[in-house]
Amino acid sequence: MKVAKFGGSSVADASMIKKVAQIIMSDDDRKFIVVSAPGKRYSSDIKVTDLLVELGERFVNAQPVDEVQAKIVERFQTMIENLSLSESILDDIKETIDTVLHDDRLEDNRLDALKAMGEDSLAKILSAYLQSLGKKATYMNPRDAGIIVSDEPGSAQVLDESYELLAKLRNHDGIMIIPGFFGYTKDQKLTTFPRGGSDITGAIVAAGVKAKLYENFTDVDSVFCVNPTIVDNPKEIKELTYKEMRELSYAGFSVFHDEALIPAFKAKIPVCIKNTNNPEKEGTMIVSNREQGSTGTVVGIASDKGFLSLYVSKYLMNREIGFGKNLLQILVDEGISFEHAPSGIDDMSVIIREDELPLEKEQVVIERIKNELDVDMVAVERDLAMIMLVGEGMNSTYGVASRSTQAFANACVNIEMINQGSSEVSVMFGIKEEAMERAVQSLYEEFFES
Numbered sequence: 105m106k107v108a109k110f111g112g113s114s115v116a117d118a119s120m121i122k123k124v125a126q127i128i129m130s131d132d133d134r135k136f137i138v139v140s141a142p143g144k145r146y147s148s149d150i151k152v153t154d155l156l157v158e159l160g161e162r163f164v165n166a167q168p169v170d171e172v173q174a175k176i177v178e179r180f181q182t183m184i185e186n187l188s189l190s191e192s193i194l195d196d197i198k199e200t201i202d203t204v205l206h207d208d209r210l211e212d213n214r215l216d217a218l219k220a221m222g223e224d225s226l227a228k229i230l231s232a233y234l235q236s237l238g239k240k241a242t243y244m245n246p247r248d249a250g251i252i253v254s255d256e257p258g259s260a261q262v263l264d265e266s267y268e269l270l271a272k273l274r275n276h277d278g279i280m281i282i283p284g285f286f287g288y289t290k291d292q293k294l295t296t297f298p299r300g301g302s303d304i305t306g307a308i309v310a311a312g313v314k315a316k317l318y319e320n321f322t323d324v325d326s327v328f329c330v331n332p333t334i335v336d337n338p339k340e341i342k343e344l345t346y347k348e349m350r351e352l353s354y355a356g357f358s359v360f361h362d363e364a365l366i367p368a369f370k371a372k373i374p375v376c377i378k379n380t381n382n383p384e385k386e387g388t389m390i391v392s393n394r395e396q397g398s399t400g401t402v403v404g405i406a407s408d409k410g411f412l413s414l415y416v417s418k419y420l421m422n423r424e425i426g427f428g429k430n431l432l433q434i435l436v437d438e439g440i441s442f443e444h445a446p447s448g449i450d451d452m453s454v455i456i457r458e459d460e461l462p463l464e465k466e467q468v469v470i471e472r473i474k475n476e477l478d479v480d481m482v483a484v485e486r487d488l489a490m491i492m493l494v495g496e497g498m499n500s501t502y503g504v505a506s507r508s509t510q511a512f513a514n515a516c517v518n519i520e521m522i523n524q525g526s527s528e529v530s531v532m533f534g535i536k537e538e539a540m541e542r543a544v545q546s547l548y549e550e551f552f553e554s
């Protein structure tokens with residue numbers, strides 16, 4: 105039995121839903137289907153989830169909501185009409201969105217409940233469409249499926265008891281359509297995963313029903329060794345390990361959510377990334393072990409912007425017991441999560457995503473570090489990008505660091521920070537954002553074209 109997840113690009117309009125239905129019907133093993141909300145139909149289009157976020161924010165700020173609500177309804181209306189489905193489905197969707205918007209009991213988690221309406225509505229539409237084609241298909245709400253999550257709005261985590269409940273679905277007859285991106289807390293509050301989180305639902309369902317394969321359908325033929333918007337026609341990756349994919353997705357491969365790897369990895373479910381527009385292509389497999397030598401030493405180069413470095417310097421920092429802990433405690437107190445913390449004898453840098461430390465919070469943190477830690481210097485450098493080279497074979501190969509630093513030099517890019525050693529499968533470089541594209545292109549040339 106397989107779990108197939110279709111991303112936003114795969115369900116953007118009626119013509120895509122027809123392709124999705126063909127894919128589902130072409131393999132009887134595809135029993136559990138997880139869907140996203142309709143994504144962009146063309147590059148300047150707006151994802152339904154973004155429209156729902158706007159709707160929620162407008163409502164909370166007492167601004168007019170009619171226009172954006174109409175846009176959302178229109179997306180579903182066109183889809184329903186083009187699939188020749190009953191108008192009653194649209195009535196149900198409209199009514200559900202309206203209830204979520206105005207129900208006083210939802211005051212606490214209205215934004216999450218609204219955000220989930222894109223996947224919820226799409227799951228209803230897809231199951232009705234499959235039924236209209238004569239298939240036994242059932243819409244299954246994540247609450248009834250047993251997806252229980254922590255009470256962290258917008259960044260829920262699955263609770264272990266979900267897996268036992270999901271296992272009971274194995275005996276279900278016909279095809280089950282489950283909306284991705286959300287679950288319910290123990291006290292029945294709808295709570296969403298982080299953005300892009302339908303991949304996470306797919307992995308949880310695959311682990312719960314013990315699927316033999318988790319297929320993740322998107323809009324590219326495979327995972328490429330570098331972001332295809334930075335390098336034209338980059339090489340395709342045929343096989344990756346969970347660990348490699350986790351590092352690559354964390355650092356910018358938006359094709360698969362990094363948090364989706366854990367449930368699949370723990371349950372040892374292989375993952376296959378495939379293209380809804382080209383389902384015959386074999387795609388990329390993500391597995392526990394990859395035969396060494398089946399690809400180069402570096403399997404992928406990931407890159408992401410939007411980081412800052414909080415640099416702290418104090419003479420004899422190395423001798424001061426608890427300095428690192430006290431610095432990080434200030435971040436804990438201020439509710440800031442950090443990504444990396446490379447350190448030297450008298451210096452420590454903490455790498456943080458910029459949205460975690462807005463300017464007003466920056467001042468508070470700097471003052472606290474100065475007053476409480478008695479440092480010689482504290483400074484924040486913004487507009488940084490991180491580039492990550494990933495590959496299981498890297499730690500046993502000579503010369504990866506020298507080849508990469510040469511590639512940065514060739515592109516006239518100054519390296520601000522190197523972090524090697526924390527992970528066995530990656531080496532990370534911090535550089536200025538404006539240099540990211542040319543640095544990635546130069547690294548691609550060095551590791552994939554030379």
Ligand SMILES: Nc1ncnc2c1ncn2[C@@H]1O[C@H](COP(=O)(O)OP(=O)(O)O)[C@@H](O)[C@H]1O
Binds near residue numbers: 111300329331332360
């Ligand atoms: N290394 C990569 N390989 C493949 N796709 C990538 C990579 N890095 C970024 N992407 C982007 O990820 C997109 C697919 O992910 P996403 O938009 O989340 O799809 P979906 O709508 O199916 O959830 C691709 O269109 C591509 O632009």
Ligand SMILES: N[C@@H](CC(=O)OP(=O)(O)O)C(=O)O
Binds near residue numbers: 140299
């Ligand atoms: N619709 C949600 C969840 C998701 O997974 O979407 P997509 O499959 O389009 O990445 C979002 O936009 O975040």
